[in-house]
Amino acid sequence: MNPNQEKISLETLVSKISERKQILECTGLEESAKAYLIVKLFLKCKCPIFLLTPSQKYAERLLEDLKFFAGNDEISLLYFPPYNILPFKFLSYHNETAARRICTLYNLIENDAPSIVVTTVEAMLQRIIPRKEISNFAELIMVNEEFERDDLVEKMVFGGYEQTAIVEEPGDFSIRGGIMDVFSPMYPDPLRIELFGDMVDSIRSFSAASQRKIKNLKEAIILPARETVLIKERIPLIISRIRQRASELDIPVSEVRKIISRIKNEGVFPGVESLIPLIYSALDTLFDYLPESTVFFQTEPEEIEKAAVELQTRTAGNFAHALSENRLCVEPESLYLKFEELNRILLKKTPVTLKMLPLISKEKDDTQRPRQYAFSTSDNSAVGLQLKTQAEKENLFLPLAQWVSHNKQSGLNTLIVSRSKPQAGRLISLLAPYNIKPEKIDDFSDIAKNKGLEFICQGRISSGFVWPDESLAVITENEIFDIKHRRRLKKKQSAHAKLLSFEDLKKEDLIVHVEHGIGRYEGLTKLTINGSTNDFLLIMYKDSDKLYLPVDRMNMVQKYMGVDGIEPVLDKMGGKSWARVKDSVKRTAEKIAGELLKIYAARKVxxxxxxxxxxxxxxxxxxxxxxxxxxxxxxxxxxxxxxxxxxxxxxxxxxxxxxxxxxxxxxxxxxxxxxxxxxxxxxxxxxxxxxxxxxxxxxxxxxxxxxxxxxxxxxxxxxxxxxxxxxxxxxxxxxxxxxxxxxxxxxxxxxxxxxxxxxxxxxxxxxxxxxxxxxxxxxxxxxxxxxxxxxxxxxxxxxxxxxxxx
The missing domain is CATH 3.40.50.300 (P-loop containing nucleotide triphosphate hydrolases)
Structure with a gap:
């Protein structure tokens, strides 16, 4: 231990944090032990906690660890991700990133309950939408209340929403008669709002993949889809600022006209976030959204500074490149805080620094020098190495059994974290011959207060640790089996869902109708029949015959999968060619079936x-x-x-x-x-x-x-x-x-x-x-x-x- 460091317990740290007299530095914490510490502090202090991390990868790993240790305890975990796209290229960040940022900001504005907020230094440096703009945009819709649909549609377009045929991503909306589908950042699933005249008849969430109902709601909140909300009345002022900035940079008039035209006609367009200082008179930072009582933590400050310097270098390079190509852009300082400014604000908050190893402080001023404390945690590398060596011998899990027994003798609770319930069952059976019988629990909060017990539960954390002062030893399945990588499970849509979305269907693609055969898809079109307007697929057949297929009968068509070297021929609607093809296939199938039945009948006996x-x-x-x-x-x-x-x-x-x-x-x-x-x-x-x-x-x-x-x-x-x-x-x-x-x-x-x-x-x-x-x-x-x-x-x-x- 560093001579300048003191050993500290969690209870002592809580009292030191509440005093807020000096910057604190805590060392000796393994990766997931930091998340354990934060959750324990949050439950004891009941105050908002803010966590600043060096990178998105680090933040997401920490967030997963926090979710695990939170267990069943009602803890609000919020994540504010970075854009991941540098400005000046007129590219927009992903809809899901935008939704998560907006949802986090809205929760910070409206929720009185304390939260744990995790972000990266890149996101923290960004100047963002003023908090009053999100509050002003938020629209509450309630069942059995009047609803001005056209006004909301206009508002949504200027708030970054895009009208689509089918709602699949945050920021999408669609209208079909008296039904309005909208994917608000406030919710994990899109909403379907049914109207009866001007009255909201029902609100329900539905699956974006299957388009099927999930649950009914009594009310819904529509938030902006992006951080650039255009107000119709402010557009002349925004255009004036754009012209002024273009004049300063000597941007060609034709380029300026294009941008102005897009703002007038499209509202929010890809990359407009790079011009956000021209849209609002003043911008906020994430500090402006956080409550005064927030306790600030930063992890690995040296890595944070390194990431900030790299971001500033890349942003400056992009800015110089944009200027050389005569693109309209604003100064980087109007989009980002400087790291020195961020650090100055952070130091005033007397943050707690979490790091693995202590470093000698360079601060000469005693008030700026952090008070150093050490926690005694250790990783599982020793037992991991023993397991790896034992793999070539009998009794593969003897080192694990010995490790668990040692923990028990030392009065430590041992927790084995398995990635799935079946795998947890296997681990229990593998440990049974060593007389180790861990108790299955649902989550971390179910661990008994008794000491010297063994538990196993399903979950995901980055790594395990041993913390004697907390009477806790945690080991993951990855550490037991020396697994270095992890595959994210892919969710596959059903064939029916694929047909519904037509995500891979383009204009002039060939499709097959179950009754009419091969035709050419000519896109979606709207038709009004008996006063009702609906979407139809337009399919062209031989001799320019047209079929208008309602979107709710998409199950009757599928994309044509041709045979190499054979040019497909369009079928004639009402003709006999498609019927002959189906009859021929049926006869061939019956013949093959007969032959195969003989073969497989013999095999069965x-x-x-x-x-x-x-x-x-x-x-x-x-x-x-x-x-x-x-x-x-x-x-x-x-x-x-x-x-x-x-x-x-x-x-x-x-x-x-x-x-x-x-x-x-x-x-x-x-x-x-x-x-x-x-x-x-x-x-x-x-x-x-x-x-x-x-x-x-x-x-x-x-x-x-x-x-x-x-x-x-x-x-x-x-x-x-x-x-x-x-x-x-x-x-x-x-x-x-x-x-x-x-x-x-x-x-x-x-x-x-x-x-x-x-x-x-x-x-x-x-x-x-x-x-x-x-x-x-x-x-x-x-x-x-x-x-x-x-x-x-x-x-x-x-x-x-x-x-x-x-």
Whole structure:
């Protein structure tokens, strides 16, 4: 410990903060321990807390840690993100970024309850919309109250909203008859406002993906979509300021006219934020939104200063470039505070500095020199290293069990943080043989006050720590399994949702109508029928025939997926060509179905090998998976394991997009096969894919006595002969290869599982050879795009299918 530092407890820090006599510097805090400290202080002080961080990555990681330690306690967590787009390029930041900023600012204005606010130095330096402008714009809409729709629409356009066909992002709105959809930054989902004349009949939130109702609301608040709110009456003054600034910079008159025209006609346009000093007479900073009682924290001040200097350098460079291209721009100082100014304001707030390591202060003035305090926390690197070393031996989790036991003897509560409930269950079963039985809890706030207990819960934090003074030891699943990366789960829209949004449909694209066949999409058009105006898809057919399809019947069309080298021909509305095509497809399908039924009926009565359950070993293997399984993925794995335990040979199709985890299903099936003494063959269509799978399988099985090999043209003839010899003798457990695997000279000692990756990409001859191999072994096929025949067989129940769509 630095001789100038004192040890401090949380209770003492609370009293020091309340005195606000001197700047405090707290060191020795591991990453997530900072979030734990902030939450504990917030619950004790019940005052607003502001956290300044060096970067967006740091801020978002800290925010996730704060959410975890907040648990069920009602704590308002607000995040004010940076633009992430430097000015002077006439580009706008993303709608979701704009929405989050506006929502945070509005909450700071209106909410009396204290909050924890997290931001970055870049966002803190930005001069922003005056707080009175957000308050003045906010529009309260209530059920059974009168509502001037046209006035609100005009207001929204000048507040940054954009009228769209379908509302999908914050800042979108649409109007269809007496229904108005709007995505206000105040809410996580868009709103549907139904009118009866001038009266609000109902307000409900709905899903942007599926367009389906979520819940009813009694009232709604419409906030501006951007931080540049134009007031109609002020536009002449704004234009005058623009002309004056253009004159100072000697900007060509034609460029000035373009900007003025866009303000008059479009209202808020992309990049107008760069001209925000010309829109408002004075700007605020985030300091102006924060209550007087706010306690200020800054993390790693040296990194904050470095980020601020870099921002100022880049902004100055952009400004100089804009001037050289005769673009209208304002001085950087009118858009950003200087770091020295920010620091001066911050020092007056007597902030608390949080950092890992102490540094000698350069301040000569005692009033500016921080009072240094040290906390005694440590990371989990030691137990992590022991676990990594133990991985090559038996009793993989012995170091973890010893670590938990040591914590118990020291009177510390131990918390294991798992990324998912299934993974938490696996960890409990893996620790059971060591007589470690952690109690499952819902979140951090459920930890008992008793000391020396073990808990496990689902959640996400950046890292664990040991804090003896708080009687707490936290370790994450990532630290246990040495996982360095994390995949964010992709949410996939349903096929129906894709059709509804038509996000990939452009004018003149070919589409197929279920009754009329192939036509050309000519865009959306409005038609008034019996006094009611609605949106219609205009589809052009042969001989200029037109079909107007109501948007609520979009399920009748889909985008045309053509065949390479064949030029599509538009169908004639009411003609016979489309009917003939459908009849021909039906007859062909019936013929193929008959042939396939014979093949698969014979396979169903064939007796195969029933694999035995290996639950504990499989749990061990599953725990090494570095990502969080989706529910679809877990269902697919359960389907495969269940199939393999039956006497009837498995024949299952796993269908899912690239990156959705099909390979992990194959890995677990392979593990089960190998540990039942059976060999695995994985057949892939390309050499590159074979090499990729070989590397993946080798990495996952490196801790086990499993021999994985690859048979492709990347191997020499000598190596291939050696591999074939070992394969025949049973020395190779898993073989991965291209069509070389189905050559006549390939012999297995005891093949139990055949994995086919993208089966539809193999030729007819290859598939004939596969039929001879697969008659009595378990077959697992992986595909992102099943051919119609394979899909039809699965849907008819001839072939089993598992779909991974999330």
């Amino acid at each position: 064939e007796t195969g090998f029933a694999f035995e359950a290996i639950d504990r070993s499989l749990n061990d293997f599953e725990a090494g998976f570095s990502y969080e399984e989706t529910q679809d993925q877990l269902d697919a794995i359960d389907d495969v394991i269940s199939d393999m335990q039956k006497k009837t040979p498995m024949d299952r199709l796993i269908c899912g997009d690239v990156g959705y985890g099909k390979t992990e299903v194959a890995l677990r099936a392979s593990f089960m096969s190998v540990f039942n003494g059976k060999q695995v063959a994985m057949l892939v269509p390309t050499t590159v894919l074979a090499q990729q799978h070989f590397e993946t399988f080798s990495l996952r099985f490196e801790k086990y006595p499993v021999n994985v090999e690859c048979l492709s043209r990347f191997r020499s003839q000598k190596e291939q002969r050696a591999i074939l010899k070992d394969l025949k003798e049973g020395k190779i457990d898993i073989i991965i290869g291209t069509h070389r695997l189905i050559s006549k000279d390939v012999r297995f000692k005891d093949l139990g599982l055949l994995v086919l990756d993208e089966e539809q990409r193999f030729g007819v001859k290859h598939k004939e050879k596969l039929k001879k191999i697969r008659h009595n072994v378990d077959v697992l096929a992986l595909t992102a795009t099943p051919i119609p025949r394979t899909l039809h067989m699965s849907l008819m129940g001839i072939r089993d299918i598992s779909v991974i769509s999330t």
